[in-house]
Amino acid sequence: MNSNQPQKIQNPETTVPQTPQMNERDFVNDLLATEKYMTSSYSTALNEASNQAIYQDLATIFKETQDCQRNLYNLMFKHGWYALEQEENQKLDQAYQKFSGYQSQLPYTVQ
Template sequence: MNQTQKIQNPETNVPKTPQMNERDFVNDQLTTEKYMTASYNIALNEASNQNLYQDLATIFKETQDCQRNLYNLMFKNGWYALEQAEKQKIDQTYQQFTGYKTQLPYNVQ
């Protein structure tokens, strides 16, 4: 069995104290932005007025971009790590969802 490989930059050290440090603040803001994008997504699905929908879509995009910038900052500073997926798992998931596609009432290309 292959061992999972982490993808991570060298970690930027921050003080380990009871007070919030830079990493804590950025992580808190990232969590908030993720929550906000999820909430705006629901609002977009429910908006019945076109002007409101357009305004929400603009705000959603700005919020999503902010979330992505915070994620990139955390990754750059080594505060966010990813795990490299094994090729076998990727292939298995691809086959699974390819099978789902054949069950749809219309042919998705």
């Protein structure tokens, strides 16, 4: 393995027809993008809700939408349509050191 190339984490890809029409992968990808957009929008609405009852309703809908988004992601990953790249341990360690240094700058610490 070339050390300059990140290692992909991916299941074997389920093949779909390559036609001008949308295929199963296209539909699921479109649904996933929509759910991501909706969770972002609901998050904004939650931050701006001034009424507790509306906030609770939005929180319920947000959770359902987030769960749907996660299920679609899992489906795409299962079929090999969504890949991740494994990060090098050295880069993870550097990021951890960088951000753990910020902890001492916070006005309070979380126990």
